[in-house]
Amino acid sequence: MKRELHLQNLVYGVAALNIAGETIKEISIKVSQYFLDFLESDFKRQQAPRRRIILQNESGFRSATRVAVYPGLQHNLWQIMGKRSEGDPTLKFAPRIYARPITNTLRVIIKEQVQALTDDNLLSVRAAVFADAEASRGLAVENPEEWVDRIRLKLADEIRQHVVAPLLALLDGPLSQQSYSVHDSIYSAETELIEIVAARLDVILPEVLSRFLATGENGELIELLESHLALDDVRAEVLSYFENFMAADAFLEFRDLDTYAMTGEGLQLYLYIGQLKYGGHAYPLFYVPIEVTRGDGGYRSRRPCRRLRAAH
Incomplete structure (x- = not known):
C-alpha cells in the first residue's frame, strides 16, 4: 500500500467553497453514510478506512500539520478551493507569511x-x-x-x-x-x-x-x-x-513535511478537508493531492486535481 503524507485542514467552513448548498448536502450525506456504515459494522469483519490523519509517524517524524492554527493560511486555502480559475490553483509559502504569535x-x-x-x-x-x-x-x-x-x-x-x-x-x-x-x-x-x-x-x-x-x-x-x-x-x-515573537511558522512546518516526503519512499502530500473522530483515530472527509515547487523565496504549492475526493 502506498504510504501517504497528509497535510490536513481541520476546518468546517464548507460554505466558503462557494458550492451550491444542495451539492454539499448530497456529498456530505454520502460520505457520512459511509462512515456510519463503518461505525455500525462488526470490526472483526469490516476493515477501517485506510486513510487516517496521523500527525506523527512511528519514527517520531511529523507527518501532518494543522492548518486551522494559522488563520491566514486557512482563509487563503478556502479562497483557493472555492475559486474558479484557469490552470492549477497555487499557494505560495514563504517564511513568516503565515505565523502564529504567542x-x-x-x-x-x-x-x-x-x-x-x-x-x-x-x-x-x-x-x-x-x-x-x-x-x-x-x-x-x-x-x-x-x-x-x-x-x-x-x-x-x-x-x-x-x-x-x-x-x-x-x-x-x-x-x-x-x-x-x-x-x-x-x-x-x-x-x-x-x-x-x-x-x-x-x-x-x-x-x-x-x-x-x-x-x-x-x-x-x-x-x-x-x-x-x-x-x-x-x-x-x-x-x-x-x-x-512568533511561536510557530507554517513555512517551517511545511518545509519539514516536504523534506520528509522527498526523503521517504512513495510519500505524497495531501490536503485533508474536514475530519471525523472515532475510537481514538481521526479520519478525513475529503482529500486533495498537492504538488510542490521549490524556489529560493520559499515553496509554491499547486493543486493539480480540481476535484474533491471523498476519503473512502
Missing part, C-alpha cells in the same frame, strides 16, 4: 519576568566590561582593532550571562511548549536578544574605546556604559522583541 497569557508572563530584571543585572555587565577594558588596555597597542572587538565580545558575553540567560531560563518552559522549530525556539532567541540589548551601546562603543585607548581617560567610558545600558531601555527593548 498567546496573551504568555505575553503577560513575559512582561512580568522582564519587569523583574533589576539594575543589579546591568551593573554586573557594566563592571565586567569596564574592568576588562582597563586591564587589557596595555595590550591594545599592537592591534587596536582586535582589542576593540574583544571588548565588544566581552559586552555580548556579559549580557548573555547576566541578562538574557536568566530571563530565558524563566521563560524556557512556556515558550518551548509553543515553539515548533529550532528557529523559533527559546534558545534561538538568545542571539537576537543579546544583539538587541547591546545595540545602543555597541554602536558608540568602538569610538569611545578608541579615545580611551589614546588618552587613558575613563570618564567617558563609564558615562557611556551607564547611559546606554540603562534598565528602562533594556526592559523596553526586550518587551518590544517579544511583541513580535
Whole structure:
C-alpha cells in the first residue's frame, strides 16, 4: 500500500467553497453514510478506512500539520478551493507569511519576568566590561582593532550571562511548549536578544574605546556604559522583541513535511478537508493531492486535481 503524507485542514467552513448548498448536502450525506456504515459494522469483519490523519509517524517524524492554527493560511486555502480559475490553483509559502504569535497569557508572563530584571543585572555587565577594558588596555597597542572587538565580545558575553540567560531560563518552559522549530525556539532567541540589548551601546562603543585607548581617560567610558545600558531601555527593548515573537511558522512546518516526503519512499502530500473522530483515530472527509515547487523565496504549492475526493 502506498504510504501517504497528509497535510490536513481541520476546518468546517464548507460554505466558503462557494458550492451550491444542495451539492454539499448530497456529498456530505454520502460520505457520512459511509462512515456510519463503518461505525455500525462488526470490526472483526469490516476493515477501517485506510486513510487516517496521523500527525506523527512511528519514527517520531511529523507527518501532518494543522492548518486551522494559522488563520491566514486557512482563509487563503478556502479562497483557493472555492475559486474558479484557469490552470492549477497555487499557494505560495514563504517564511513568516503565515505565523502564529504567542498567546496573551504568555505575553503577560513575559512582561512580568522582564519587569523583574533589576539594575543589579546591568551593573554586573557594566563592571565586567569596564574592568576588562582597563586591564587589557596595555595590550591594545599592537592591534587596536582586535582589542576593540574583544571588548565588544566581552559586552555580548556579559549580557548573555547576566541578562538574557536568566530571563530565558524563566521563560524556557512556556515558550518551548509553543515553539515548533529550532528557529523559533527559546534558545534561538538568545542571539537576537543579546544583539538587541547591546545595540545602543555597541554602536558608540568602538569610538569611545578608541579615545580611551589614546588618552587613558575613563570618564567617558563609564558615562557611556551607564547611559546606554540603562534598565528602562533594556526592559523596553526586550518587551518590544517579544511583541513580535512568533511561536510557530507554517513555512517551517511545511518545509519539514516536504523534506520528509522527498526523503521517504512513495510519500505524497495531501490536503485533508474536514475530519471525523472515532475510537481514538481521526479520519478525513475529503482529500486533495498537492504538488510542490521549490524556489529560493520559499515553496509554491499547486493543486493539480480540481476535484474533491471523498476519503473512502
